[in-house]
Amino acid sequence: KQEVTQIPAALSVPEGENLVLNCSFTDSAIYNLQWFRQDPGKGLTSLLLIQSSQREQTSGRLNASLDKSSGRSTLYIAASQPGDSATYLCAVNSGYSTLTFGKGTMLLVSP
């Protein structure tokens, strides 16, 4: 059974800092891994999707890496802004488009 763990559970940083969110998964037989953002009480916004054959994906200030063999992914956020404050969820797709999620990292960026 696939299990996904995210560290840290919560993170508070001042504006402008670069930061790294971590995600680990127990079964390396995945199709892809996806990072989502969730604002309080809202649905999920997809940030980046990395296929199993890829090592990283970039979108603006976000960079996600994938090391499938070690069961790890990181989400790097450069020059953080207060608008980045949200919960970030990592999810792995092990087949048939069903996702297994971690519990998320709650990020607070203070001005």
Add this chain to the structure above:
Amino acid sequence: ETGVTQSPTHLIKTRGQQVTLRCSSQSGHNTVSWYQQALGQGPQFIFQYYREEENGRGNFPPRFSGLQFPNYSSELNVNALELDDSALYLCASSLARGGQNTQYFGPGTRLTVL
């Protein structure tokens, strides 16, 4: 192109009642998945429908059931509601059921059971 929509936005029910949640998939998507997200937790997979048939189920009891219609919209039904069913229910659609297909999520329905 219309994204994934869900209705209602919020719902309050009492223990023992039944509830139906609705989801309209993104245009051209034939696969719909439902997830339950309790407060402070990540979403958990309930079940998936592909071309009107259930195509996989997570660890949820039979009182959680669903339907998918010919237009690929979907319903989630929960009978005999319990307090622990209070959660955000998320619907996601994808182009097909293959593992490489991206899922697109709706805004969710917040269910409160009193």
